[in-house]
Amino acid sequence: MKTAIILKQNINSAKLIAEYLKEKCIQVLHITDNPDVIVRQAVWQCDIVIIDKSLPESFSGLELARTIKKRSPKTYCIVCILPEDFHANLALYYDVNGYLSVNHSLTDLVACIETIQEGYRYLCPAIKEHIGEPALQEHALQEPIYDISEQEKKVLQLMLSGMKAKDIADQLYISVNTLNNHKTNIRNKLKLHSNRELLSFAVKNNIVKLKYASVFR
Template sequence: MNIQSLAIIEDDEKVRNYLTEQIQAYTNIPQVLSFSDGEAALSALTKNAVDIAMFDVQLPGIDGIECTKRLKMVHPRMQIMMLTVYDDTETIFSALKAGASSYMLKSTPPEKIIEAIAELHSGGSPISSQIARKVIEAFTVKEKVNEYFQELSRREQEMLELLSKGFRYKEIADKLFLSVETVRTHIRNVYEKLQVNCRIEALKKTGLL
């Protein structure tokens, strides 16, 4: 593994220290940096690029996706891996669009993360299997739907997709790390945009049923 420098950007101290220990123990990377927030990472890595930066999505201040976008503008050759708990399609696509080449879940075993780091450095784009399935499902859904669906925001589309699979509001809230009230608000907005009064009508109008 011919990687000279790697940065871990993670606000959870235990996770950050654990990742640092694993990488130092099982790789020969000479320089492993760590940061607890986006601002500090952005400031340091803008001045001195690393080969690979591993970002959590949710960070104090500037989030990992925004950091990725800014760093790729300055250092387009820097490889970015998102290492997060978020598996919703909106976050996944936002990260990839910002410039991340890898998207891994924190539930991934450490040895697989080490493998993903090596694969990323060698030109691959490693992503967790659950994330790969989400990406494939997102494209599959888009082939079925119509212009009404396309006019909705990505978050609203995701809500409808989950409704079409039989998920209840509470389950959707848990899955997307939102409150039930936020889910209700999104669904209400969807109904207004589509000019429908219920789930069945919304799914029929958008081609999901």
């Protein structure tokens, strides 16, 4: 069963969401309006976090989502926001998996969860209608989120060339341990289990370019 944490100012609304998610086989572990609770909890043990953009004591739901994603890249973050507060940069600057209107429907929430679990960003209909930018809608709904840094892309490209770990580490001026940490982080982000899966995925999804076909023989 998937697990979730809900951080909302309207606790009654959050309880209704929790009951609905339970019917969809998603167990809500915590309902709170206190951001500190989320930070203290082991969010890496939670699959989904639903956050209001505007929080008590001037907390930013977007910044909180960023903190969670840094600690736990596998956790899906959904931010509830007023459509008029949404702008193009949000879809690109913050590593948020889905954006819902503050007054979203339960159907929108389920559609959001289903979409982000497939690896895509989600914008609810109210936000899409407000922004009215086809190009942004296309990007937000169809471009998979890989969140791979430039350094990690370099690691992938050198791995793809067939270089040994020590040679890759020397070329990037890092230790082999650091290199292994990069590999682990990338696999965790992409939810893959082996380097072979990782390289195959990176090529198929144009994260890096295939230059040496011998890697997959």
